[in-house]
Amino acid sequence: MVYYSIHTKIKGVKNTIAERIQDFLKQFPPFSLLSKEELLFVSSQIRVLYLEKGAYVFRQDEQCHDEFYIVREGAIGLYRTTGNIQNFVDICDSGDLFGLRIMIIKKNYRMAALANEESIVYAIPSSVFKPFIDENKEVNNFLLETFATHARNYFTETEKGKKIDNTITIEPASDLSTLRTISYRKKPLICTSDAIVKDIAIEMNAKKSDAIVVVDDQKYPIGIITDSDLRAKVATGLISTESHVTEVMTTPVKAYSKKITVAEAQIALIKNNISHLCITKDGTRNSKTVGVFSNHDLLVSFGNNPSVLIKEIKRVKKIQRLRYIRKQVERLLTTYLEQDIPTMHILNLISEINDALVVRTIDLSLQEMDSSPPVLFSFLVIGSQGRREQLLITDQDNAIVFEDVEEIRYTETQNYFLELARRITKNLHTIGFEYCPAEMMASNPRWCMSVSEWEKQFRDWMTTPTEESTLLSSIFFDFQAVYGDTDMVNQLSDVVFDGVNKSKRFLGLLGVSALQKPSPLGFFKQFLVEQNGEHKDTFDIKIRAMMVLIDGARILALYHNLKGINNTLLRYEKLAALEPNNKELFESCAKAFRVLLKFRARQGLMHKDSGRYIQLNTLSKNDKLKLKRCFRPIRDIQEVLRVRFQLKTYM
Structure with missing residues (x-):
C-alpha cells in the first residue's frame, strides 16, 4: 500500500495543475467562499496524493499531520478501533473534507483514514489555509461544523457531555428569547x-x-x-x-x-x-x-425552559391561550436548532410539550361535553407524533379506542366519543394542528371504535392485506396513548405483534412498500423533484428520504418484537445492538435521520410550513452536499429488507 505525491508550488510561472485543482475546489465550500486569487494561491500549495485501495492517509493515534484533506476521486473511509474491533464511522467521497484536527484541536488522530477504493486526495497545508479562517467567519464556521459532524458521529455515542476544545473561535449564540x-x-x-x-x-x-x-x-x-x-x-x-x-x-x-x-x-x-x-x-x-x-x-x-411551558399549559382555561403557547414552542425549537442541541434531546422536549398540549385540549374538550365519558377510553396519536418525531406542527393523525360495551349500547357510546373527538380535533385545529386531509382523525367513525373492533381491524389488515391496509398499517402501527386508559392500548400492541409473528408475509408486504418509495437521486446523482402538481419542481424530503428510513426501522422492529419502541432513532439504536453484523448500517441510518429531521425543521421554520417540500434553488452547495450524504443508507436499508424478506417473490 503505497501512495505518490506531487507538489504543485508555483514559482512565478503559470501552473496548469494548480488551475485544475482550483477548478475542482471552487465547487465546494469552504473553498467556494474564497476569491479566485486566494483559491489559486491555496491550490498552488497543495500536494496531490494517489492512494491504492487499503492505503492509509493517517492512522488512529498517529500524530496530527500539518495538513488536512479533501477527496478528489474515490472514497476514504474513517474508522475507529476499540480493542481489536475496527468500527466504521463515516465515508468521504468527492468534495468531502477530513483530517481537520490540525485546524481544530491539534492532537493525535482519534480515527484512521484509509482508501476504500483507488483514490485521489488533495492535501492542504494548515499554515496556508489558517489566514483564511482568521479572516473569514463563514470559512471558520464551515470547517468547525464539518469537524463536529465527524466527531459527533463517534463521540456522541461514547463520550456524551464532553465538549471539543476548539482553537477556532465561535461567537456564543445569543439568547433569542x-x-x-x-x-x-x-x-x-x-x-x-x-x-x-x-x-x-x-x-x-x-x-x-x-x-x-x-x-x-x-x-x-x-x-x-x-x-x-x-x-x-x-x-x-x-x-x-x-x-x-x-x-x-x-x-x-x-x-x-x-x-x-x-x-x-x-x-x-x-x-x-x-x-x-x-x-x-x-x-x-x-x-x-x-x-x-x-x-x-x-x-x-423564556421558552428555553420547557417545564415552564408545560406548567403554563396545565393552567390554561381557554383553547386560544394554547395557540399562543404553541407559538412559544416554535421559538423554543428555533433556539434549540441554532444552538445545535442533540436531536434526541430536542425530540424528547418538543414531544413532551406537544403531548401536554393534546392532554390539556382533551381536558378542555371534556368540559364542553354535557356528560362524562360512559366508559373508559384512550386517545391515541399516530404517525410522526406517535413516533415522537413531530418537531413542526403538521396534520392531525389520531384515534380513539373505548372500552367494550353491549351491542345495544355500542352506537350510543360511539356517538358520544365521536362528538368528543369532533370537539378535540376542532380545538387542536385552533391551536395550530391542521385537519388531516385524509380524515385520519378520531372524529372519523373508522378511527373511533371499541377495543374489540380495533383488534378485529388490525387482524384483518395483517391476515388479508390489501394496498390500502398495508398503507394504513404503516401509519397506525406507530401509535401512542397520550390520554386515558393504557391497558386497552397494550392489548392492541399485543395483537399487532401476535399477527406479525404468525404472518411474515405481512412484513414482506410492508417491505415492498418501503422499496417502492421514490428515489431521492437520479442516475447521475441529481436530485429528483416533483414533476407536476402544486409542488412541482420541489424536492419531497419526507417521501424521498425520510420515509424509507422510518419504514425500515418499523419493519425490523416488528420483526424483532420490539414492543414499546416507536421512535425511529431508538429503533435503530436497539437494532444495532440486536444485529452486530448490521451495526454500522443502522448507526448510519440513525445519523442520516437525525440530519434530515433537523434539516426539515429548519426549512419549515424558515418558510413557515411543514418543511416537506424544498425549493432546491434556495439551498447552498453545502446544504445539498449534506442532504446527499444522508441518502447513502437508504439504498442499503432497502437491500436489507429485500434480502431479509425475499421481496422479489412479492414484487
Whole structure:
C-alpha cells in the first residue's frame, strides 16, 4: 500500500495543475467562499496524493499531520478501533473534507483514514489555509461544523457531555428569547374610573384575569388594579369593596409599545418594582390601551425552559391561550436548532410539550361535553407524533379506542366519543394542528371504535392485506396513548405483534412498500423533484428520504418484537445492538435521520410550513452536499429488507 505525491508550488510561472485543482475546489465550500486569487494561491500549495485501495492517509493515534484533506476521486473511509474491533464511522467521497484536527484541536488522530477504493486526495497545508479562517467567519464556521459532524458521529455515542476544545473561535449564540418582541395579552379587561371595587373584582374572577386597566373616555390608561392590589388594600379591610377603583388603582401606569423586547420588558418590571406593564398603541399613556404584559407572561416568554411551558399549559382555561403557547414552542425549537442541541434531546422536549398540549385540549374538550365519558377510553396519536418525531406542527393523525360495551349500547357510546373527538380535533385545529386531509382523525367513525373492533381491524389488515391496509398499517402501527386508559392500548400492541409473528408475509408486504418509495437521486446523482402538481419542481424530503428510513426501522422492529419502541432513532439504536453484523448500517441510518429531521425543521421554520417540500434553488452547495450524504443508507436499508424478506417473490 503505497501512495505518490506531487507538489504543485508555483514559482512565478503559470501552473496548469494548480488551475485544475482550483477548478475542482471552487465547487465546494469552504473553498467556494474564497476569491479566485486566494483559491489559486491555496491550490498552488497543495500536494496531490494517489492512494491504492487499503492505503492509509493517517492512522488512529498517529500524530496530527500539518495538513488536512479533501477527496478528489474515490472514497476514504474513517474508522475507529476499540480493542481489536475496527468500527466504521463515516465515508468521504468527492468534495468531502477530513483530517481537520490540525485546524481544530491539534492532537493525535482519534480515527484512521484509509482508501476504500483507488483514490485521489488533495492535501492542504494548515499554515496556508489558517489566514483564511482568521479572516473569514463563514470559512471558520464551515470547517468547525464539518469537524463536529465527524466527531459527533463517534463521540456522541461514547463520550456524551464532553465538549471539543476548539482553537477556532465561535461567537456564543445569543439568547433569542430575550431579543424578540413580547407576546402580550390582547383585549385586556378595562373599566372606567367610576367603577366599584366589588364589581371589578367579580369580573376579574369570572374572566380569570389578574389585572384590570382603568381607562378614561378615550381608553387611555390612567391606572391599573392587580390581584396583589386587591389582597393588600381590599382583603385587609383598608379600603371598602364599595369604594371607587380610583382608591385602589396604581397610578400612573407604566406604558410601553408592543414592539418592546422581552429583555426590555424584564428590565422595566424590575426597575419599577411592578408586576404588570400596560401596552398602548404608541407606547405612551396618551394613547389607546391595547394589552397587558405581566411577570407571568415574562416567565412564559423564556421558552428555553420547557417545564415552564408545560406548567403554563396545565393552567390554561381557554383553547386560544394554547395557540399562543404553541407559538412559544416554535421559538423554543428555533433556539434549540441554532444552538445545535442533540436531536434526541430536542425530540424528547418538543414531544413532551406537544403531548401536554393534546392532554390539556382533551381536558378542555371534556368540559364542553354535557356528560362524562360512559366508559373508559384512550386517545391515541399516530404517525410522526406517535413516533415522537413531530418537531413542526403538521396534520392531525389520531384515534380513539373505548372500552367494550353491549351491542345495544355500542352506537350510543360511539356517538358520544365521536362528538368528543369532533370537539378535540376542532380545538387542536385552533391551536395550530391542521385537519388531516385524509380524515385520519378520531372524529372519523373508522378511527373511533371499541377495543374489540380495533383488534378485529388490525387482524384483518395483517391476515388479508390489501394496498390500502398495508398503507394504513404503516401509519397506525406507530401509535401512542397520550390520554386515558393504557391497558386497552397494550392489548392492541399485543395483537399487532401476535399477527406479525404468525404472518411474515405481512412484513414482506410492508417491505415492498418501503422499496417502492421514490428515489431521492437520479442516475447521475441529481436530485429528483416533483414533476407536476402544486409542488412541482420541489424536492419531497419526507417521501424521498425520510420515509424509507422510518419504514425500515418499523419493519425490523416488528420483526424483532420490539414492543414499546416507536421512535425511529431508538429503533435503530436497539437494532444495532440486536444485529452486530448490521451495526454500522443502522448507526448510519440513525445519523442520516437525525440530519434530515433537523434539516426539515429548519426549512419549515424558515418558510413557515411543514418543511416537506424544498425549493432546491434556495439551498447552498453545502446544504445539498449534506442532504446527499444522508441518502447513502437508504439504498442499503432497502437491500436489507429485500434480502431479509425475499421481496422479489412479492414484487
